Amino acid sequence: MSARRKKQVNLKMILICAGILVTILIMITLVSKLFGQDEAVINEKAKAKFTKTQEAKKKADLSGMSEQERMTYYCAEFFKKIDNGLYEEAYALLYTDYKENFFPTLDNFKKYFIDYFPSDFSLDYTNIERLGSIYVMWVSVKDTVNGSRYGKNFDMNVVVQENDLNDFVISFSRDSAVNNTREEE
Numbered sequence: 001m002s003a004r005r006k007k008q009v010n011l012k013m014i015l016i017c018a019g020i021l022v023t024i025l026i027m028i029t030l031v032s033k034l035f036g037q038d039e040a041v042i043n044e045k046a047k048a049k050f051t052k053t054q055e056a057k058k059k060a061d062l063s064g065m066s067e068q069e070r071m072t073y074y075c076a077e078f079f080k081k082i083d084n085g086l087y088e089e090a091y092a093l094l095y096t097d098y099k100e101n102f103f104p105t106l107d108n109f110k111k112y113f114i115d116y117f118p119s120d121f122s123l124d125y126t127n128i129e130r131l132g133s134i135y136v137m138w139v140s141v142k143d144t145v146n147g148s149r150y151g152k153n154f155d156m157n158v159v160v161q162e163n164d165l166n167d168f169v170i171s172f173s174r175d176s177a178v179n180n181t182r183e184e185e
Contacts (some may be wrong), residue, residue, distance in 0.1 A: 118143035
C-alpha cells in the first residue's frame with residue numbers, strides 16, 4: 001500500500017469515527033431530553049397526588065369538627081394568609097359583593113391591612129352566631145408586638161359562609177380598624 005492510500009484510509013477511518021461520535025452525542029442528548037420530560041411529568045403527577053391527599057385529609061379533619069370549630073378554622077386560615085403576606089390567596093376568599101364594594105382591587109385590600117392591622121397580631125374569638133347560612137363571629141385583634149396600650153387593637157365582626165367543607169367565603173367589618181385608628185389620632 002502506498003503512503004497516499006494509507007493517508008486516505010486513515011482519513012476515512014477518522015471521518016467514520018467522528019461520524020459515530022457525533023451520532024452517539026446526538027442520541028445521548030435526545031435520550032436525556034426525553035427522560036428529563038418524563039421526570040417533569042412524574043413530578044407534576046406526584047405534586048397533584050400529594051395535593052389531593054392533603055385536601056382529602058383536610059376535609060376529613062373538618063368533617064370531624066363542630067360548626068364553631070370549622071368557622072374558627074376558616075377565619076384563622078384567612079388571617080394566617082394575611083399574616084404571611086399571601087394577600088392574593090386571602091383576597092380570593094372574600095365574598096364577591098363585599099370585595100366589589102370595599103376592595104375592588106388587590107392593591108386596595110393589601111393597603112388596608114398594611115395601614116390598619118398590626119404587623120404581628122393574634123385573634124381572640126369572643127362569640128359566634130349562626131344566621132341562616134352564614135356565621136357571624138366577634139373577633140378581637142390584638143397587637144402582639146406593641147401590646148394593648150400602644151398597639152393597634154380593636155374588635156371586629158367576621159362573617160363566614162361555608163359552601164362545603166373547606167369551601168368558604170369571608171367578609172369582615174373593615175371600619176372597625178379604620179375607626180380605631182382615627183380615635184387614636
